[in-house]
Amino acid sequence: MMKAASLTGGANYFEDFKAGDVLRHARGKTIEPLEQVWVTNITMNTADAHFNEHLMTASPWGKRLGFGGVTISMVIGLAAQDTAENALMELGLDKIRLKAPVFHGDTLYAYSEVLETRDADRPDGGVVRFKHYGVNQDDKVVFEGERTVLLKRRSHWADK
Known part of the structure; x- marks a missing residue:
């Protein structure tokens, strides 16, 4: 029987992160129009900029804008395999900045910088801020x- 720890990466426990590390995540993701419109609709976002192509042709952008919630989710998702695969808990998401518009059909890539590592209030995990x-x-x-994450410590969770 396969142990759960063998299904996750071996280099993303708390001990593997050091302040100053920068990671370029391997995958990119093209934002599909269906994803943008679906999430915009289910969150009851009524901004025409996300789903009214006719109106947006006369805008400064000339086309529909992507919903910021999708941008945030995609970037965090692209980073998750390397930064949160061994997470015990998500602790915070702060200082969000949407720096430029994202359009239907754009492809997103993610990078992460380790800002801080510190002990947690439990022996089996440590806190990393990215x-x-x-x-x-x-x-x-x-x-x-x-993003601040409580990560497993290899000493307590890795397969022996």
Whole structure:
């Protein structure tokens, strides 16, 4: 029988992160129009900029804008395999900045910087604070935000 720890990465426990580390995450994700419109609708966001193509052709952008909630979710998701696969708990998401518009069809990539590591109030985990960056296919920064995660300690959770 396969142990749960063998299904996750071996280099993303609390002990593996040091302040100043920068990670370039391997995957990119193209934002599909269906994802944008669906999330905009289920969150009851009524801004025409996200789903009214006709109106947006006369805007300064000339096309529909992506919903910031999707941008945030995609960048955090792209970073999660490397930064939160061994998470015990998400502790915070702060200082969110949407730096440039994202359009339907843009492709997002993610980078993460380790800002801080510290002991937690429990022996099996430690706290890591990351700054995540999202860039589009033109390497333009579209998102910045900080995320704090309680991560497993290898000493308590890794397969022996």
